[in-house]
Amino acid sequence: MNPIKLTEKIYWVGAIDWNVRDFHGYSTNRGTTYNAYLIMDEKITLVDTVKSSLKDDLISRISEIVDPKKIDYIVVNHVEMDHSGALPDMVDLIQPEKIICSKMGEKALRQHFHRDDWPYEIAVPGEDISLGSKTLSFLETRMLHWPDSMFTYVVEDKLLFSSDAFGMHLASSERFDDEISPAILMDEMTKYYANILTLYSPLVKKLIAKVQEIGLEIDMIAPDHGVVWRSNPMMAIEAYDRWSRNEGKGNALVIYDTMWHSTEKMAKEVAAGLQDEGVSVKLLNLRYCHRSDVMSEVLDASAIVLGCSTLNNGLLPRMAGFLMYMRGLRPANKIGAAFGSFGWSGEAVKLLNASMEEMKFDVVDDGLKVKYVPESCDLSDCVALGRKVGQALKN
Numbered sequence: 001m002n003p004i005k006l007t008e009k010i011y012w013v014g015a016i017d018w019n020v021r022d023f024h025g026y027s028t029n030r031g032t033t034y035n036a037y038l039i040m041d042e043k044i045t046l047v048d049t050v051k052s053s054l055k056d057d058l059i060s061r062i063s064e065i066v067d068p069k070k071i072d073y074i075v076v077n078h079v080e081m082d083h084s085g086a087l088p089d090m091v092d093l094i095q096p097e098k099i100i101c102s103k104m105g106e107k108a109l110r111q112h113f114h115r116d117d118w119p120y121e122i123a124v125p126g127e128d129i130s131l132g133s134k135t136l137s138f139l140e141t142r143m144l145h146w147p148d149s150m151f152t153y154v155v156e157d158k159l160l161f162s163s164d165a166f167g168m169h170l171a172s173s174e175r176f177d178d179e180i181s182p183a184i185l186m187d188e189m190t191k192y193y194a195n196i197l198t199l200y201s202p203l204v205k206k207l208i209a210k211v212q213e214i215g216l217e218i219d220m221i222a223p224d225h226g227v228v229w230r231s232n233p234m235m236a237i238e239a240y241d242r243w244s245r246n247e248g249k250g251n252a253l254v255i256y257d258t259m260w261h262s263t264e265k266m267a268k269e270v271a272a273g274l275q276d277e278g279v280s281v282k283l284l285n286l287r288y289c290h291r292s293d294v295m296s297e298v299l300d301a302s303a304i305v306l307g308c309s310t311l312n313n314g315l316l317p318r319m320a321g322f323l324m325y326m327r328g329l330r331p332a333n334k335i336g337a338a339f340g341s342f343g344w345s346g347e348a349v350k351l352l353n354a355s356m357e358e359m360k361f362d363v364v365d366d367g368l369k370v371k372y373v374p375e376s377c378d379l380s381d382c383v384a385l386g387r388k389v390g391q392a393l394k395n
């Protein structure tokens, strides 16, 4: 695929990773892209690079426009290897005059590549860099989602290079938001936020407030993954604003794993109790639902009810793994409850509750345990648990 023109002097020159299906534990069912951009000004500037294995794609796309050796500056918005893996080779090839990065970025680049001879230039918010006809200004976005992350803004084009923010894992030959169905964009953007940015929601909230406060006009958002938002950047900004406020949609999830279907029977009755209270509910069996897809559902949910059988005085491994993953992302403002069947000890419910309390969920019940196989009175208790969660949602 050729380079793609974004504006008069700015091109997409990144790489498409059609086959990646696992991104450190996040299932990338539609592949991904590593977006890099070329600004053809008096100072020719490359914004970000790609994963090292795809560097030839980057070089070949740049070469369609200009000899890579003529590039003057490289901007590194974020050091993670999917965007900087190709950097050492690109620096060797280009011999740039400047490598522009945040203060933390310089530190991270030195720690990744151990190159004291590179021409680091610290980007300072408020101190613009002129490329000739274009001006770059910088926003510090520390911990969104790495300590060194920053955004680069092209003043004349009102174009924001937003690093990982507003991105999505989506491999496609289309490069722009208006070329892909909004449902797919929202699906993948939700998954990206849920699995990468949930933990940093308070910072996202502050960033959006800051962007509004300084009146930054944005005509186009060019993230490091997925499509460029040229027609509807507000769709991405409004979604981030909503997610960062952890409001929930008033719905519930029953997330469970089961050994011999007793916990599953309980899950169905808990869901029935929630429905009795008029609550929209989804049942998610961890045997079939990937943890990163479950996190997409968790992002917008208001109540999480966890069910798990007890195995060897603990949790089933899939639930234990899911909880470790979810605890790391720390979703906020959820109502919680737990249930599960057991044979002779029955610690699972206690462990589920402890996990939810650690995440500061509002746990509304001590939890429901059933020995071996639930009988009808146990199933009625499950319905009552669902109803209790449903009532808590209305309060």
Ligand code: FEO
Binding pocket: 078, 080, 081, 082, 083, 145, 146, 164, 224, 225
């Ligand atoms: Fe897409 Fe944080 O790297």
